[in-house]
Amino acid sequence: MRPFGDKTGQAIVLLLIAGSGMVAIARGMSLTFLAIRLQGDFGLSPAWIGVLIGTGPLLGAAISPFAGTISDRIGRRVVLVTALLFAGLGLVGLGLAQSVAAFALAHVVSSVSAAVYEPVSRALMSDAAPERLRLRMFSWRYLVINAGWAVGPMIGLAIGANSPLPFVIAGMVHFVFAAAIFAVVPAALAERAGQAAPQQAPGLRRLGAALRDRRLLFYVGGGTLLMAVYGQWSVTLSQYLTTNVDDGMKIFAWLVTTNAAVVVLATAPARLVIEKIGPLRAMVLGCLLFLGGELGFAVSTNAAMLIGFMVLFTIGEVLVVPAEYVLVDRISNDGNRGAYFGAHSLSSVGNFIGPLFGGLALGAFGGQGMFMLFAMLAAGSAVLFAIGHAAPPPATSDGAAIDATGEIAGEALHRSHRPAFA
CATH class of the missing domain: 1.20.1250.20 (MFS general substrate transporter like domains)
Structure with a gap:
């Protein structure tokens, strides 16, 4: 309500x-x-x-x-x-x-x-x-x-x-x-x-209850990997461009502008895509676009290629961000929504992980190694979100699953003829 x-x-x-x-x-x-x-x-x-x-x-x-x-x-x-x-x-x-x-x-x-x-x-x-x-x-x-x-x-x-x-x-x-x-x-x-x-329940117990929901745990894991890929992309990409590419700072400025422009232009179409195919498929599609963008950065030899793959990367971004929020919203209810969104915010650790491991990979393996690392993280994120979406809701003390509205899943299924957590 x-x-x-x-x-x-x-x-x-x-x-x-x-x-x-x-x-x-x-x-x-x-x-x-x-x-x-x-x-x-x-x-x-x-x-x-x-x-x-x-x-x-x-x-x-x-x-x-x-x-x-x-x-x-x-x-x-x-x-x-x-x-x-x-x-x-x-x-x-x-x-x-x-x-x-x-x-x-x-x-x-x-x-x-x-x-x-x-x-x-x-x-x-x-x-x-x-x-x-x-x-x-x-x-x-x-x-x-x-x-x-x-x-x-x-x-x-x-x-x-x-x-x-x-x-x-x-x-x-x-x-x-x-x-x-x-x-x-x-x-x-x-x-x-x-x-x-x-x-x-006290706040700590409610947070603990949220973190016992396997669906949320997988969403937090997938969100952490995603945040490592796109949350601080400008930090790692700028380091690569300014040290490995002629006119790297100028190209980086163009990439920042491209990212902002695509976000503005693609947000409304992305919402229509999410409404049509659902948040999970949109999330997986966005992760695949991240993967393609990172692999594209690894093989790019000029500014035009980098800009083109930034467009691909950014379309992935505008798909995954709202889709991720909708996925979390659908497994929560009015009584625990704050706890669920709060627990999900643990994924912001990716803002620290991305620059750290991206920088280490850049120093050890060069730009191609760094981009391959981020591509693998994007693929891993898609897997975690898919597993989380397929996981059952948490069970009550008698073993019955509870859906996001707080109803016993079996009772809701009997009344509506569909899984309550779909």
């Missing part, structure tokens, strides 16, 4: 989509230039810059699963508002920091807060949107986020990449979004959650 009426739910969904786009612009105009600020203002080496920048997302991946379970108990609004306020404070701190220690603290606060925001905002969108529209909502959200990250760096350059102003403005954007969520999202859900808390 949806906790919001149609009008309120529509307002919440539109706010989350618009706000996510504004947050993406804000983070793009500021965080894109973290390395420049660390090198220019503090004189850190590339190795230390990598360690400092990677620490925040790694801690965020460890903490974000608990955000979903907490939001299931006390409500999405309070968690989202708190996360956005702290994210804004962290960004302002990044702009004003005068020491490495202060900068590191602000970066950790910003990264962890962003990691908390992501799964809870997705869970709130699922709460607010009718099931038939969730794929469309996730696709639109993904579109505006990518558009924001494409526009944000250009705004940051115009303001001044070496100044604290982009960070301060980005923080203010987060504060405004937090105020909007507080004003638009009703507190009724949080109150109901608080009243129901005595009958609900």
